[in-house]
Amino acid sequence: MVLVEGVYTYTPASMALVVHKYGGTSVADAARIRNVASRIVEVHKGGDGVVAVVSAMGRRTDELLALAQDVSDRSHPRELDMLLTAGERVTMALVAMAIEDLGVPATSFTGSQAGILTTGRHGQAEILEIRAGRVRDGLDQGKVVIIAGFQGVDPNSRDVTTLGRGGSDATAVALAAALGADRCEIFTDVDGVYTADPRVVASATKLDEVTYEEMLELASAGAGVLMPRSVEFGRRFTIPIHVRSSFHKGEGTWVKEETMEEAVVRGIAQNSDESKVTVYQVPDTPGVAASLFEPLAAAGVNVDMIVQNVSHDGTTDISFTVPSVSIATARDIARGVAASVEAGGVSIDESIAKVSVVGIGMKTESGIAARMFRLLSDQGINIQMISTSPIRISCVIAGDRVDEAVRTLHSGLGLDGEDPQ
């Protein structure tokens, strides 16, 4: 949670303060870094204050991870964070240099220097508070401020931390909140948020606008363009987020409180990175679900969907999905619990996928679920699990049918064409 220190007013009050974020592909080489610098300078020369959050160049984080694996096959969370934070440090210095070359003063700060205080959980730290004094001083001096994404410092141990996947987006939106910025622009290698993955659905169209709620559901359901955490920051502090391409100047997708047009179905998301665990013939007694999910939580396994079937003969089946990387841990825990509660056994399915339909209008318009199930059924696609939220319906299906399912739903729910619903 960002504990904003108080309202900060950017000094030239008639101008806006914007936070930019540039991902690894946007700063992959010297030419792209100069390109990023000129985009930032253009905004600065227009009179707005700019804070830019940058990621490590290209595949540098992966290279550093590989280096760590070459040296050691064990886990060293503190030192790994120390290592990985070198990546953004390089980018931020280079971007600051390129901006100064264009005649605009710039200064770079690490996460620690920028006052990004986090929990101490290395590799998956959470931002607790941003003490942005140095960032504000830089802005007040008319400088562009460049900040290393993905990193912070644990104020107790004074050790450097990283925020985990999507951490640079989270840095940018949290900073925008802490600084009271007018907007946060996420520059990336895609043009924005689409009605479905354009690599899967040729007729997918870019969305001009999407609500925070919808974006949260889409991101949680597998749309990779933004991490749920960043969207949550934006929602809580009402920071408009603009997801756009770093390679051209066209408008991308605005993520905001309300959209001009309320969509019944805004988009289709898919996720093939989960696996399913079923514990069958579980004695249907109080506390049995807790005895399963408590040890999973303690082991840090992120359980996504949970379905418990109606009890018959005093036993029930419990199915749940977890990220595929955690399947071995989840399986072992489930087997242990199954044995101790005298369940029938445990089965694993690693070849599943999840397809989700998201739209704010589903709050008021019923019938979308029924249409979704019918469309899948007409295509002969069997639904294994279902979960819903007020603005989302997700179905687990066979992994090898997911692209087909997405195309079927995109077309059947009226998203095809230039003007998405």
Place this chain on the structure above:
Amino acid sequence: MVLVEGVYTYTPASMALVVHKYGGTSVADAARIRNVASRIVEVHKGGDGVVAVVSAMGRRTDELLALAQDVSDRSHPRELDMLLTAGERVTMALVAMAIEDLGVPATSFTGSQAGILTTGRHGQAEILEIRAGRVRDGLDQGKVVIIAGFQGVDPNSRDVTTLGRGGSDATAVALAAALGADRCEIFTDVDGVYTADPRVVASATKLDEVTYEEMLELASAGAGVLMPRSVEFGRRFTIPIHVRSSFHKGEGTWVKEETMEEAVVRGIAQNSDESKVTVYQVPDTPGVAASLFEPLAAAGVNVDMIVQNVSHDGTTDISFTVPSVSIATARDIARGVAASVEAGGVSIDESIAKVSVVGIGMKTESGIAARMFRLLSDQGINIQMISTSPIRISCVIAGDRVDEAVRTLHSGLGLDGEDPQ
């Protein structure tokens, strides 16, 4: 200058505290990093406390410099330091991981975290003070402490700084002083300090011992194995420095207060990285030398030797040497001054070299200078400039004769053979 905070006693008082320093070639890849880790662990398991200062891996600093040049052809001192300090950060984390893999707790600190406070001169900062609280805490907890060399922080601006060439050696020796360490071991890619460069003189032998004074003179005269600054730290705080190979366990060279055997001539150093400027027919009036050397100092040009000939006809010639990288600046300044004081003109010689004979015994034994001049003369090598200290004689000669001069002096002054004088 290191302002030691007070005497620090390493807790297990019967054991020693040692500071190691590993240069770039010693940590160039994963295998070498694991090798460094096992050397450190061996010392730690012997019961001694270890602080290890590390450089960036292999040519990484040069790669980062090249990256900066790709992005910008201008000077960005603050951001360049931010960039370059990423190099040691990577090494220190990897070394800490490799040590922990060997079952010994380790923790890494940046220069800033280790309390290395410097002046604000980016790229050439000087260590002002070491506030080693976190380092001491780590040692008291039984950990090996790994520290990024070559870097610190300016306490006024809170900006990260680098110490310039040889900065990691300076970090190690200054830390040894601040911690009251028993010795500082500089692990490098050579076996120690030699009577002459072994690539030039086949019969050069490794010195077992050399005094601080001699090492200072040898280093200033071009022996690349240690920078003068580090030796000066060692001398001031009487920290024995052991220069040794990181690739085998043989003894290297001890740099210390006194040596077992006082040598008349300890070694021959050579330097081909300087150029000579002569301002001729300078009016021999008070203040004319100052008017030349003040602007050179202000421009940051490191003047080495200065020779002013005896005045005749009311004018004199002033010659001086500067690092070849500074020759353009020095030439322009000299021309400006020559015009303003109505001197005859300025000539430049970029093809010079300096050969120096160093030995503590020269303080008491005269005649070495005469023998040196005779040996060079017999070989037909002309001496252009001479400068002396109580324990050194340096001659500037033609650059293409320097290897020959070093071999002649090495042999003629009795240094050849297994048992150097």
